[in-house]
Amino acid sequence: MEIPTPGACGDLKQTGTGGCCCTPAAEHESSGATQTESASSALIAEPKAGASVAEEHGAMIALPGGVFLMGTDYADGFPADGEGPVRSVALSAFQIDPCAVTNQEFAAFVAATGYVTEAERFGWSFVFWAHIAEERRAELVEDTVAAAPWWCKVPGAFWRRPEGPGSDVRERGRYPVVHVSWNDAEAYARWAGKSLPTEAQWEYAARGGLEQKLFPWGDELTPNGEHRCNVWQGKFPVKDTAEDGYAGTCPVDAFPPNGFGLYCVTGNVWEWCSDWFGTAFRADQPLRDPKGPASGQGKVMKGGSLLCHASYCNRYRVAARTSNTPDSSTSNAGFRCVRNS
Structure with a gap:
């Protein structure tokens, strides 16, 4: 399987739904899997x-x-992603998970409800x-994926x-x-009595009290040579040298938290937000508890992932953003939850 360098996708800098560099969008036509062969199977390790x-x-x-x-x-x-302009946003008090939802936590949800994910229902x-x-x-x-053949x-x-x-998630x-x-x-x-964060809530929490910094800890990706997140090192997509300690995903608390106590808001996995994706923002309109457009094709994703690299997609910055269709799933996307006070 020959994997080229990311010229096509990297140059496109796709926005809207499923920018192929970040998380590819699925075109689902039929359901291939059943609950029997997936979520309820005793052969799959907890x-x-x-x-x-x-x-x-x-x-x-x-x-x-x-x-x-x-x-x-x-x-x-x-800029085409709608990263700007910089705008003043007012938020009401809320609570947020310190970490992304884990396999252990999701397994408890599935055990309690019998829920079958869309990847299982679509079969891939x-x-x-x-x-x-x-x-x-x-x-x-x-x-x-034609424009990004590293996605299988x-x-x-x-x-x-x-x-x-x-494969399994036993470990x-x-x-x-x-x-x-x-x-x-x-x-x-919904099952947990929570909700997905709005993009504004996510970004406020991820900044950890710092103003207009690139990352939750400042403007340097590796201050004093110290890795603070799980992103790609080496030549994408051919070789990840794993200098940060991980060639795949890492535990949700593997790196030090930000100023608010949130772990791994940069890199590791993209995190779903509640908002529909849009790019029309104005700096001259004060915003209070914004929730994004009323409709759209894709949902906002924030934080970047283990596959982000400055050479083609430096969307691991706090203000960076992408999106994907609500029924798409990938090996680098997860989420954390909030509860409004």
Whole structure:
């Protein structure tokens, strides 16, 4: 399986729904899997039991809200994505999860409700090529995304089988659940008595009290040579040197928290927000608790992922954004929840 350098997708800098660099959009036509062969199968390993993230870090973080500067005019950003202009936003108080939802937590939701994710119902999901065992690629990969062939359509891939049949999450209970669509994330949030964050809530919380910084800790990606997040090192998409310690996803609390106590809001997995994606913002209109457009094709995703790299897609900045269709799922997308006070 030959993987080219990211010229096509990187140059396109796609926006709207499913910018292929970030998370490819699925075109679903029919459902291939059933509950029997997926979520309820006794053959699929559960995450090993252990201390939960909530037990270790506390259930939610209470934030007072207030006024902050949202967006960016960063010269090396993507203006077409709607990153700017910088605008003043006022938020009411809310609570937010310190970490992305884990496999262990999602397993509890599935056990309690019998929920079947969209990847299971459609019978496949997108998996990054390098995370599929080389000797099994011919067997597992049905197709690839034309503009981004490192994204592989893998039948049988879903949250419990993140790299497709033969993989499992037994040793990844504290890792972020992936292969969850926006609809799946919304279903979990409702069950938990929470909701998905608005983009404004997410960005306010991710900034950790800092104003107009590129990252939750400042403007340097690796201050004093220290890795603060799980993103790509090396030449994308051919070689990830894993200098940050991880070639795949990492535990949801693997790096130090930001000033508000949130972990891994940069890199690791993209996080779904409640808003429909739009790019029409004005700096001269004060905004209070904005919720995005009334409709659209894609839902906002924030934070970047382990696949982000400055050479083609530096969307791991706090103000960066992308989107995908609500029924799409990939191996680098997850979510965290909020509760409005």
